[in-house]
Amino acid sequence: MSGALVAEGLHYRYGRRHPDVLAGLDWTIPPGSRTVLLGPAESGKSTLLSVLAQVAEPRRGRVYLADGGDVARAVGWLPQQPRGIGGLSVEEHIAYVGWLKGLRRSEALARATAQLERVGLRRQAVVRTVALNPAQFARLALAEALAYDARFLFLDEPTAAMDRPDRDRFWNVLGTVPRSLAVVVSGNDPREAARHVDAVAVLRDGKLLFRGSRAEFLALGADAPATPAERRRKDPEKRAAAAAYRAVLG
Amino acid sequence: MPWKLAVRTAALKVLAWILVFYCAFLAFYLYSPEDSDYAVSLTAETARSAYLVFVFGTAAAIRTNTLRAGGVLARGGVRSPVTIVLDALWPLLVFAVVVQVAIVVIGAGLAGTGVTLAILLVGLVVLLAQILVAGWIGLVVPGGPASLVVVVYWAVWLLVPRLAPIALLNQLNGQFHGCCGGDETWSRSAAWASLAVAVALVVGVVAALLLHADRGWSVTAAVGVPVVVAALTALLLPDASRWAASERRADDTRCFDGDVRICLRPEHTDDVERVRAAVADLGDRWRPFGVPVPATISEAGGPGRVRFQYGPDHTRDLVLFTIAVNTVPTPVGCYREPLPPRHDRELVAAVDHVTAWLVGISGLYRWSLDSALVDAVNDEANLAEVDRVSRLPDAEQAAWYQRELAVIDSCGGRDV
Numbered sequence: 001m002s003g004a005l006v007a008e009g010l011h012y013r014y015g016r017r018h019p020d021v022l023a024g025l026d027w028t029i030p031p032g033s034r035t036v037l038l039g040p041a042e043s044g045k046s047t048l049l050s051v052l053a054q055v056a057e058p059r060r061g062r063v064y065l066a067d068g069g070d071v072a073r074a075v076g077w078l079p080q081q082p083r084g085i086g087g088l089s090v091e092e093h094i095a096y097v098g099w100l101k102g103l104r105r106s107e108a109l110a111r112a113t114a115q116l117e118r119v120g121l122r123r124q125a126v127v128r129t130v131a132l133n134p135a136q137f138a139r140l141a142l143a144e145a146l147a148y149d150a151r152f153l154f155l156d157e158p159t160a161a162m163d164r165p166d167r168d169r170f171w172n173v174l175g176t177v178p179r180s181l182a183v184v185v186s187g188n189d190p191r192e193a194a195r196h197v198d199a200v201a202v203l204r205d206g207k208l209l210f211r212g213s214r215a216e217f218l219a220l221g222a223d224a225p226a227t228p229a230e231r232r233r234k235d236p237e238k239r240a241a242a243a244a245y246r247a248v249l250g
Numbered sequence: 251m252p253w254k255l256a257v258r259t260a261a262l263k264v265l266a267w268i269l270v271f272y273c274a275f276l277a278f279y280l281y282s283p284e285d286s287d288y289a290v291s292l293t294a295e296t297a298r299s300a301y302l303v304f305v306f307g308t309a310a311a312i313r314t315n316t317l318r319a320g321g322v323l324a325r326g327g328v329r330s331p332v333t334i335v336l337d338a339l340w341p342l343l344v345f346a347v348v349v350q351v352a353i354v355v356i357g358a359g360l361a362g363t364g365v366t367l368a369i370l371l372v373g374l375v376v377l378l379a380q381i382l383v384a385g386w387i388g389l390v391v392p393g394g395p396a397s398l399v400v401v402v403y404w405a406v407w408l409l410v411p412r413l414a415p416i417a418l419l420n421q422l423n424g425q426f427h428g429c430c431g432g433d434e435t436w437s438r439s440a441a442w443a444s445l446a447v448a449v450a451l452v453v454g455v456v457a458a459l460l461l462h463a464d465r466g467w468s469v470t471a472a473v474g475v476p477v478v479v480a481a482l483t484a485l486l487l488p489d490a491s492r493w494a495a496s497e498r499r500a501d502d503t504r505c506f507d508g509d510v511r512i513c514l515r516p517e518h519t520d521d522v523e524r525v526r527a528a529v530a531d532l533g534d535r536w537r538p539f540g541v542p543v544p545a546t547i548s549e550a551g552g553p554g555r556v557r558f559q560y561g562p563d564h565t566r567d568l569v570l571f572t573i574a575v576n577t578v579p580t581p582v583g584c585y586r587e588p589l590p591p592r593h594d595r596e597l598v599a600a601v602d603h604v605t606a607w608l609v610g611i612s613g614l615y616r617w618s619l620d621s622a623l624v625d626a627v628n629d630e631a632n633l634a635e636v637d638r639v640s641r642l643p644d645a646e647q648a649a650w651y652q653r654e655l656a657v658i659d660s661c662g663g664r665d666v
Contacts, residue, residue, distance in 0.1 A: 053326050054326030055324050055325065055326045057463055070328065072326050072327065072328045073328050075326060077325065077326060079321065079324075083319055083320050083321050084320060085316060085317065085319075085320030085322060086316035086319060086320060087316060088320075097325065097327075099329070100322065100325055100327030100328070100329050100334070101327050101328055102327070102328040102329070129320075
């Protein structure tokens with residue numbers, strides 16, 4: 001698939017005496033897609049995203065762009081516990097990350113200024129990044145990626161520490177992001193898969209148990225028996241997502 | 251809003267601190283420098299990087315610690331860690347060079363001397379290397395402990411060898427400890443040794459940054475490269491690792507003819523008339539006792555010349571004292587063979603008597619002199635004999651002097 005990000009045979013472990021967190025994982029992420037990566041705690045979601053984002057180096061396997069582009073320049077990453085760079089304002093932070101990704105300084109600053117409005121951080125332009133809350137950090141990551149024309153952005157459980165309004169706002173902002181940027185959002189709440197995304201992957205023990213379109217995923221839950229809690233949900237899509245997730249995990 | 255990296259604000263924050271330190275540094279060294287008129291000595295003092303490293307190194311560690319805390323190297327960018335760190339530290343590096351050069355040049359200007367460029371250049375390389383090391387420490391050690399590690403590193407590597415010289419470390423840290431008295435100049439091998447270790451520190455840091463993803467190899471490179479180079483340097487250049495000074499060329503003097511030919515080091519030639527006046531005064535004091543002033547005196551010594559000292563005190567008393575002490579013949583012939591014990595004692599006594607007597611007739615009080623220079627002038631038993639002689643009439647003192655010289659000459663040959 002032209003322009004896709006391809007992971008082939010990824011193996012990763014934290015030290016020689018530790019078991020593999022990723023064990024021969026293959027995954028192709030289409031350009032412009034919106035994907036949610038689901039999985040229980042300790043399933044390897046953060047590790048996988050950090051390897052895809054070139055932050056961690058796999059023991060075996062490789063990550064490449066199908067069209068031969070520079071992966072390091074094309075990917076962005078928001079860790080589970082994001083940290084600001086001391087002394088930098090939000091605007092400077094976006095520009096600095098752009099510079100890290102290869103932009104010239106003047107160009108990086110111009111692009112940073114332009115993206116602040118898009119993600120709703122215009123008023124925070126001169127605020128130090130260390131003062132941002134998790135919701136603002138997630139939007140900061142989006143602005144960074146847009147500023148340096150990233151093609152893939154990996155957000156590690158960005159909504160975990162958000163309240164409902166912030167979560168809704170995050171997904172709304174994500175909906176306005178141009179399709180030139182593919183976004184992968186990890187989490188362990190299958191209801192995230194019910195809306196906002198067009199692809200779903202489920203990871204457990206370092207292996208992808210499911211990868212497919214949102215429709216394919218929800219279909220898995222259509223025939224699955226619902227739990228009492230699921231039956232109380234009014235939204236049929238959320239109900240189907242929860243049932244599908246349960247079905248995939250077995 | 252102007253483009254502004256955090257590093258620039260960090261540099262501004264430490265600016266005030268640096269300037270205070272800088273002024274204290276200037277005041278300490280430029281108003282009480284040792285051998286301030288000798289370019290080599292003054293440059294070695296003022297180009298010593300240990301004090302600036304404390305300030306700039308800590309600032310560098312704080313700066314890179316901010317990068318660490320922000321996970322800058324864990325963002326999968328396309329810039330190499332070396333580029334990222336240099337981008338963060340270059341204002342500090344440039345500022346450090348400017349401050350260091352300013353200290354040396356201003357110091358030399360106030361003292362009216364030149365600058366020894368080789369020492370300055372070595373000092374700058376050492377300074378930059380130490381700042382990079384501190385920056386690397388800030389990158390790998392978290393939070394507050396980073397500054398503590400930098401201070402401990404600074405103290406062990408740069409300060410302790412100055413306070414308590416350790417042979418292996420003494421000169422490899424590039425501080426030119428003990429360089430240089432008026433009769434010494436900087437050691438080229440010590441300079442090369444310092445440069446080698448400083449370059450090794452830089453190479454170690456660069457290698458560590460390039461291997462940043464692998465913590466074990468990264469630390470091994472940062473520590474291993476300089477340790478290996480320092481050990482090799484200490485083995486291959488053992489003297490260089492111990493001494494920063496070497497003997498100054500004896501012919502590095504300028505001579506002035508007159509009743510007494512006076513040879514001075516270049517930095518003292520402006521004071522030739524002061525020295526000439528002191529020598530004339532000495533001649534007046536010695537004439538009644540039949541003691542001739544040497545025909546040639548020189549700060550560098552040498553055959554047919556009596557050595558004297560003018561710096562670092564630049565006083566008349568120092569000139570008179572050193573001429574008096576060095577005018578006493580050194581009877582090296584007496585020590586070529588075993589001598590009867592009695593003869594040996596007589597000889598030593600004669601040398602001590604004459605030394606103390608000459609100092610006395612030169613008008614110098616023993617308590618005004620540095621006893622470390624010549625024990626004879628402060629030895630009570632010795633002075634008792636000199637006191638006895640000094641109460642004699644001039645002619646009898648002259649006769650006593652000739653008898654003592656005869657004892658000194660008795661075992662064969664003077665060497666003055």
